[in-house]
Amino acid sequence: DAMVIQNPRYQVTQFGKPVTLSCSQTLNHNVMYWYQQKSSQAPKLLFHYYDKDFNNEADTPDNFQSRRPNTSFCFLDIRSPGLGDTAMYLCATSNGQGRYEQYFGPGTRLTVT
Amino acid sequence: DQQVKQNSPSLSVQEGRISILNCDYTNSMFDYFLWYKKYPAEGPTFLISISSIKDKNEDGRFTVFLNKSAKHLSLHIVPSQPGDSAVYFCAAGPSGGYNKLIFGAGTRLAVHP
Numbered sequence: 001d002a003m004v005i006q007n008p009r010y011q012v013t014q015f016g017k018p019v020t021l022s023c024s025q026t027l028n029h030n031v032m033y034w035y036q037q038k039s040s041q042a043p044k045l046l047f048h049y050y051d052k053d054f055n056n057e058a059d060t061p062d063n064f065q066s067r068r069p070n071t072s073f074c075f076l077d078i079r080s081p082g083l084g085d086t087a088m089y090l091c092a093t094s095n096g097q098g099r100y101e102q103y104f105g106p107g108t109r110l111t112v113t
Numbered sequence: 114d115q116q117v118k119q120n121s122p123s124l125s126v127q128e129g130r131i132s133i134l135n136c137d138y139t140n141s142m143f144d145y146f147l148w149y150k151k152y153p154a155e156g157p158t159f160l161i162s163i164s165s166i167k168d169k170n171e172d173g174r175f176t177v178f179l180n181k182s183a184k185h186l187s188l189h190i191v192p193s194q195p196g197d198s199a200v201y202f203c204a205a206g207p208s209g210g211y212n213k214l215i216f217g218a219g220t221r222l223a224v225h226p
Contacts (some may be wrong), residue, residue, distance in 0.1 A: 004156070021172045031212055041124070042115075042202070042216040043157075050212060090156055100206040102214060104156030 003027070004105035006091050012111045013081055021052045022074040023091030031104070032074040032097035034066060037088045037107075049074060050096055081112040116140045117205050119217035126224050132190040134220050135204035136203030139184065143215075148177060148188045151200045151219070160201075161188070193224045 004025045013019040023032065030051050035043040047056045049068045063085075065077040078085055088109050092102040118137045122203045136146075144165050147159035161176045163170040163186070169179050176189045190197055204215040 006156075040218060042117070042218045044216075045213060048212060053213070076143060092156075094212070096212065100214065101159050101162065103159065104149075106154065106156045 004091055004093055004103055006089075006105035006108050009106065010109050010111075012017055012113060014113055015083060016080050019078050019081055019089075019110065021078075021089050021110070023074045023076070023105055024072050025091075025093045025105075026072070027093055027095075027103060028071065029093035031073075031094045032068060033092040033094075033102065034064075034076045035090040035092065036085075037090055038086075046076070068102075078110075080090060081110075083112050086110060086112045102104070115217075116143075117203055117215050117217040119201075119203055119220050121220050122218070123221040123223070126193045126222065127191045127193055127226055128226050132188075132193045132197065132222055132224065134188040134190075134201050134203075134222065136186050136188075136217055137184060138186075138205050140205070140207065141181075141184070142207050142217075143205040145206040146177070146179060146186050147204045147206070147214065148175075149202040149204060149216075151195075151202065157202055190222075193222075195224050195226065198222055198224050 007022045027065045033048040034046045037043040046060045069073045088107045090107045094102045129178045147162040148160040151157040161175045179186045200219045200220045204214040
């Protein structure tokens with residue numbers, strides 16, 4: 001089955017220790033997104049890639065970076081995690097061909113201690 | 114500034130009855146609206162959508178209604194089943210911006226026997 005996969009599912013890191021979250025997709029979609037979702041809040045878009053073009057949201061902290069080495073993979077790097085970065089991180093894809101539907105992975109629950 | 118609001122954090126419905134989940138938005142430039150369903154430990158899954166040129170879209174037990182003048186949409190589930198128990202997110206896409214969705218904070222639906 002075509003899908004969006006995120007690894008790891010759970011990650012605990014220490015304050016200030018860099019962490020990388022991974023997302024891969026078998027849908028061959030052009031667009032990949034990273035969202036941050038805190039408890040009982042709406043998913044908040046951090047950035048997205050349309051093919052190799054990176055699009056950052058204006059209010060995404062500089063502490064958050066992303067890489068997309070190929071169509072299938074996208075990474076979220078948090079350079080110096082703070083306690084406020086504890087959240088669920090969701091990766092999603094869409095085909096970018098005028099369709100709004102996005103397809104989500106199961107998420108990575110990150111805890112910063 | 115929340116552009117998409119789901120004012121009811123939770124809803125409890127008896128099996129077999131109708132569930133009505135509501136969503137309000139503030140931006141008249143939104144062109145497309147979607148509902149997602151999320152089970153614990155899973156990512157959101159696309160459920161149903163509606164374009165701003167329509168006022169109703171139906172898919173089996175699920176119907177979405179759009180009232181543009183009131184900037185309001187609702188999801189009706191008839192009849193409700195225990196397996197419908199999940200968090201439901203409303204999302205909106207701006208005109209010409211099919212790469213972006215703005216999400217509400219979600220409504221937790223509990224369908225009890």
